Amino acid sequence: MNKYIKYIGTFLVATSLASCGDQFLTLTPKDILTDANFFLTESDAQASLTGIYAILQREETFSNVRDAADIEWAMAGDMYEMDGSANRIELHSLSLPSNNTILRDVYQGAYQGIGRANIVIGRVSAMTNLDPAKQASIVAQAKFLRSLFYYRLVSYWGGVPLVTEELNATSKLDIPRASAAEVWALIESDLKEAAATLPATWTGANVGRATSTAALGYLVKASLWQQKWADAVKYSEQIIATNTHDLLPKFRDVFRESNENNKEILFSTQFRTSVDAEGNNLVKRTAPRGAPSVYTGSAAWSNFVPQQHWVNAFEKDAAGKIKDKRYWDVIIGPGEAHQDIKDFVMPAQVPAGWSRTGFIVTKYWEAPAPTNSGVNTPVLRFAEVLLNYAEALNETGKSAEAMQLVNKIRTRAGLEPKATNLGKDAVLDAIFYERRMEFIWEPVGAFSDLNRRGRFISFIKANRPNFATLEIDKKPWLSTVPILFPIPREAWDKNKSLEQNPHYSF
DSSP states (O other): OOOEEEEOSSSSSOEEEEOOSSSSOOOOOBOSOOGGGSSSSHHHHHHHHHHHHHHTTSTTSSSSSIIIIIIIIHHHTSEEESSOOHHHHHHHTTOOOTTOHHHHHHHHHHHHHHHHHHHHHHHHHHOSSSOHHHHHHHHHHHHHHHHHHHHHHHHHHSSOOOOOSOOOTTSOOOOOOOOHHHHHHHHHHHHHHHHHHSOSOOOGGGTTSOOHHHHHHHHHHHHHHTTOHHHHHHHHHHHHHTTOOOOOSSGGGGGOGGGOSOTTEEEEEOOOSBSSTTSBSHHHHHSOTTSOHHHHBSOOOOOEEEOHHHHHTSOBOTTSOBOOHHHHHHEEOTTOBOSSOTTOBOOSSOOTTTOSSSOEEOTTOSSOBSSBBOOOEEEEEHHHHHHHHHHHHHHTTOHHHHHHHHHHHHHHTTOOOOOSOOOHHHHHHHHHHHHHHHOTTSSSSSHHHHHHTTOHHHHHHHHOTTGGGGOGGGOGGGGSSSOOOOOOHHHHHHOTTOOOOTTOOO
16 A cells, blocks of 8 residues: 655644555545644544554664664674675674764654654544544554654663653753653553553454554563563563464464464564555565576665574584574575575575675565565564563573473474473573574564673674674773663754763764
8 A cells, every 4th residue: 555644733844654564544645734634533543643653664663674684683793784884884893883874763763753653642632523442542552653662762772852742843852861761661651551452453454553462562571671570471471361372383484475464473564565665675685686586576685694603503403404494494595495486596606796694584585576575574473472471481480481481482493392490591591592593684682682681792702703803892882781872963963952871972
């Protein structure tokens, strides 16, 4: 679906709201709308909500590019970025200057989503002619989405300015940073309302919207960040009690465009095959550059490829062959055939232009893409729910139960279960190993999860072959727990009330 809604509210300029994927409510296009003739009908309210979902489609928000690839997996060192652009090298080398354009874009994208959410929350709440149940649903979805953007901000930057109301030309824009605790409190409040209001599932054209289980899943994640272990257990058990989600039998099937919004997905960004922003570039960013277009489609860039040392971490059989089905379901290496495009076989000697490491991730590439891809990007899935639940159980003295959950992940991967009588530290190591092998090129399982537990530096020391070149001792910002990113210089240029995080300058 390709609809655009434009309105002039209290933004300083007209804001264009794009629709979200092929599963959302069809909207009638409207030209420039003013305060006087917008937010009058349910259609207006739904259109404004759709505009928040549209922000998720941007590469700087939740499309698994800037977050999952550029930041999470490349900083942890398990993925290699083929272009070597300066802004990416800064992140991968952990230099983290305040003028890094990727961090700037992620920061700005989150606040753009928050701004739209605040408009919907304020305006729709004030509408008097809406069915109360529909009104509550729209506001709850907006609050879920606002919490998603604030979760991104607080996990990367710590305390940030809290903006909870619509801003206009008379608003004070020099807003000081709130504490991280205050940001987490807003996130929890929004998520609790969403969890209490939204259904566990949607049907028909509404499939893909925020659900109560997605809200509960993010309450778990927020609890883990704050080490509220009992809360994380409670919310995890509420998800499981709905019987809404489960692991799919076959790992690859989780990511198929033909199987999107499946039982394992709690929330994903919705896309459809399109030449515009309704589609994404993930097939282009996956498929090896220089490979025949009959296999790759309109373009192939192989931007992000798995590192050899990550491949080496897979468990092997006695003959030295990888036995983990996750590898065979979403990775191809030298001499190996694509899982779906059987005629495509990686050369025995992979050209450096195809992949500097010799490997390609195929999670998001199941067929050639003649235009932009329609594959959805997973944001939260049940495999993470199980590992998050296991982590919380381990911290509350239930390590054996935690290992039972870890073994569910391992069983699907075709691996032998591990002993359930491991010590607490060994259980945590087992959980983080499964995160590493399960979530390559997803927005979890790498930098942020390692960072919130203070494991990032020890992980890269043990696993990044270039660790010595990173000169960690010369980068004091890496000594904080958790590691925080620098507040972007451009944000400070617009808001002089911002204080920089320790060890950085504007």
